[in-house]
Amino acid sequence: MAAKKVKAALGYAMAAAAFIVVIVTFVGNDALSRIFARATGITVSPRYSGGEVIKTIDHGTYKSLIHRPVFDGLFSDRAGGFIQVNWYGHPPWPRKIEEAVDYDSDGTVDFTVTLDTQNLTADLSMQNPSVTGIEQTYRLDRGFAARIALHKNSVGKSSK
Amino acid sequence: MPDRSSTMQHAATMTNLRAAVTSLPMMLMTFVMLSGGKLVRDPVHLFALVATFCFLNTLFFLMVKTGRTDRWRAILFTVFAVAFVISFISHYVEARGSMALSESEILECRTPFCHIVIPMTIIPLALTRTIIFPGTMTGVYAAIASMFIIWIGASLSLGRGFCAWGCFLGGWDDGFSRIMKRPIIKNIGKKWHYLSFAVLLVVALTSAAMLSPTYCEWLCPYKAVTEYVQVTSLTRLVQMIIFLTLFAGLVIVLPIFTKRRVQCGLFCPFGAFQSFTNKISPFEVRVDKDLCVNCRKCITVCPTFSMSEESLDKGNARMTCIKCGKCIDNCPKRALSFHIRGTSPGDDRTAQRLLFLYPAFLFLSTMAGGNIQNAVVRIIGLFTTGSLLTH
Numbered sequence: 001m002a003a004k005k006v007k008a009a010l011g012y013a014m015a016a017a018a019f020i021v022v023i024v025t026f027v028g029n030d031a032l033s034r035i036f037a038r039a040t041g042i043t044v045s046p047r048y049s050g051g052e053v054i055k056t057i058d059h060g061t062y063k064s065l066i067h068r069p070v071f072d073g074l075f076s077d078r079a080g081g082f083i084q085v086n087w088y089g090h091p092p093w094p095r096k097i098e099e100a101v102d103y104d105s106d107g108t109v110d111f112t113v114t115l116d117t118q119n120l121t122a123d124l125s126m127q128n129p130s131v132t133g134i135e136q137t138y139r140l141d142r143g144f145a146a147r148i149a150l151h152k153n154s155v156g157k158s159s160k
Numbered sequence: 161m162p163d164r165s166s167t168m169q170h171a172a173t174m175t176n177l178r179a180a181v182t183s184l185p186m187m188l189m190t191f192v193m194l195s196g197g198k199l200v201r202d203p204v205h206l207f208a209l210v211a212t213f214c215f216l217n218t219l220f221f222l223m224v225k226t227g228r229t230d231r232w233r234a235i236l237f238t239v240f241a242v243a244f245v246i247s248f249i250s251h252y253v254e255a256r257g258s259m260a261l262s263e264s265e266i267l268e269c270r271t272p273f274c275h276i277v278i279p280m281t282i283i284p285l286a287l288t289r290t291i292i293f294p295g296t297m298t299g300v301y302a303a304i305a306s307m308f309i310i311w312i313g314a315s316l317s318l319g320r321g322f323c324a325w326g327c328f329l330g331g332w333d334d335g336f337s338r339i340m341k342r343p344i345i346k347n348i349g350k351k352w353h354y355l356s357f358a359v360l361l362v363v364a365l366t367s368a369a370m371l372s373p374t375y376c377e378w379l380c381p382y383k384a385v386t387e388y389v390q391v392t393s394l395t396r397l398v399q400m401i402i403f404l405t406l407f408a409g410l411v412i413v414l415p416i417f418t419k420r421r422v423q424c425g426l427f428c429p430f431g432a433f434q435s436f437t438n439k440i441s442p443f444e445v446r447v448d449k450d451l452c453v454n455c456r457k458c459i460t461v462c463p464t465f466s467m468s469e470e471s472l473d474k475g476n477a478r479m480t481c482i483k484c485g486k487c488i489d490n491c492p493k494r495a496l497s498f499h500i501r502g503t504s505p506g507d508d509r510t511a512q513r514l515l516f517l518y519p520a521f522l523f524l525s526t527m528a529g530g531n532i533q534n535a536v537v538r539i540i541g542l543f544t545t546g547s548l549l550t551h
Contacts, residue, residue: 011502014442015515018317022519025313026526033305037297048294138264
């Protein structure tokens, strides 16, 4: 009998708490979202965000942001990956922008990407065998981006 | 001695008074939620606020007064879905000039996060601590963390009740399922009732394997009325055709013919996933076996196939129950009711129903309120300026 009463009291308490949960969910949404993001350390997958920026190069009228190579898989790294290069600045953009990237920081250039800012085509000069080609180019709100395809098996230099 | 008509009049006045007093807390809460505690000076926005406030609270008052839940909930739920689409599409046409999402916006992680993605993110989240979605974590409209908080709040308070009291898309098939007076397709095989769990399993595993939300990319019918990736290739064209076909089939045609929420009940992976949260919610739909005459009306009307012979025998709805209240409204013997777990079946049913309605309706009105206000402002703009866009 007493156990039944306790169960019923708990049930009613939970039901009343549900109303409070709804209020807190909406009133405290901004604060709780920030706490949730900070406490869990969850980030957007690098396959979407491009991964952390490892180098920023100032070209005067525009800046180049070199992201880290992304091979991230579910359990371990994948064989295929990419490296993202972003260019941010203001128009007028030069007809062609060029970036020589040494993503493994060994002092030698791994690839050079040249982007035509008018028709969004790109040329790639590959110095590192793990660089396999251009995945895609993008026009952004304040600039451009390119994803360069990489292959982990032939990393060679990048594994140093 | 008072005559019969004056006694009835007195009883009706008392019923209205009781319903009005019971609605007061909801009026206060909806006002706070709708206004956000800010003073609205612009007459159009003020009109939208007052109209939305009156609309919401009239429905709640009627829910309390008439004792019917689903009848009034469905009106708000359907209006919410339509208002959401008007508001959402107009907002994005203003922000980026198109309903379509460009590849660049995906690259810059500016895609609004939707709750349907959540079940696809769980496995990669557990293993990589990253979200496989091109959105923003905090600080923007429909940010990932913000939607997770809403989902957690909904799960704790309502369980799968989210699908009847919170989802901004479910109102579409709910609305279409009410068009016909009688269903044309009556019998849907039992094995189909598990389809959404199969879809959940497939999309959860494929999303983990491919590290991208496969349901959103290939199967979501609601892309037809929200946003879709710009058609720039054959693959994107095929995806668009799939979205439109599924929307037409699962959200319009089948709900009309079956009078059921086919998309939500048989296909939506989030719905299947959310069913598990019914286990932690304090509320459930209970069958009083002493009152039940086994007329099977509840089985016939349940929009998500959550009532069955077995569930009637067990005395409660299946775990897929969305707590819409349709079975309760339709039961001729009042054998079904909203019930608080742990309490005795004989406990005050009115009080238990109200304890469910307060959080459920507040959730729905908060989710819907902003969208309805925004849609009202845009519709006024459509009549006065000829455009839904405000700038």
